[in-house]
Amino acid sequence: MAIFSSRTFSLKSGGIVIVRSALPDDAQAILDVATSVLAENQFTLTTVEEIKGLQQQVERIADMNQAERAIILLAEVDGRAVGAADFRCGTKKRNAHHGDFGVSVLKPWRDQGVGHALVTTIIDWAAAHPDIEAVRLSVDPTNARAIAVYRKLGFVDEGVLKRSVKYEDGRYADSLLMRRDV
Template sequence: MIITKKDLTFKIRLAVHSDAKNLSLLRVKIDGETENMDREEGEDFIDQTGFEKIIEADTNHPRTLFLVAEMDGKLIAYSRCAGNDLKRFIHKAEFGLGVLKDYWGYGIGRKLLEATIAWADNNGIAKLELYGVLETNTRGIDLYKSLGFEIEGLIKKDRLLSDGNYYNTYVMARFHEDGG
């Protein structure tokens, strides 16, 4: 899917094996650009081989979707939706995304999320969940709400950020009534 927004043209596509090295670098960079992510730069590092394994597993799993946004051959964002195989949780999947800060405001996160929602709705996934949405991430919260997500819960003092203060996070979810 090719999208033009403002003066930017980007493509959203499935992650492939050859993306692994660039995904490793992209994840580290995004983690270092904002405190909205779970990790600080370099924490919980996944190398090229690790991403190759994730991409292979996701490609072969019917309830998991790994997308990337690419511009001029460069990865600028990613999203991953991971389903569950346990029968009591088979109706839901957890979603997360990251966009390079230079590309905020171009609708890339929205397009990744819209593609994921369409995929989930067409694949019997009734509930998409987001964990650890930082309470100060108003742009993210507004985006999620605009696409049907609701706040389901508050986790108090869930994050310790660089200013030395604790911050609350939200659990958010979108429920598609007929599940696909």
């Protein structure tokens, strides 16, 4: 199972962020973070319209908590959800040794260390699983803030997927693939 006790990190502002496994009862908090981030962030792949409903989110969290090679996290400051992340390994025998993750942080909490805490927790969790060899991600190459965090945490560029994202207005964007061995 992918549930672990909480971890505490210091924020740049001097406060504390607690990162813990999300539970089915946290589904609304996860939805609130996702909805807020997707509504204002140009760098996301998922759109607000694609967000799953509350019941589907409850089921997704429960499923991820039962999986051996997946984890879903919630970041809280003073009991309020300020970020979330999830990681899932490949489901085939030949790609189960690595997984991909996504991170969402509410705008007022960016540049405070919340994203760093979430990604650090994913790295450490993956490193504690001998069958997991690497964590990977895809990021918009113009998202300098996120790329700086990933590079600081030891991620390296693997390549670029050209025109991998198509926006509603017909514009395309590339995706930068990054990896960190654990």
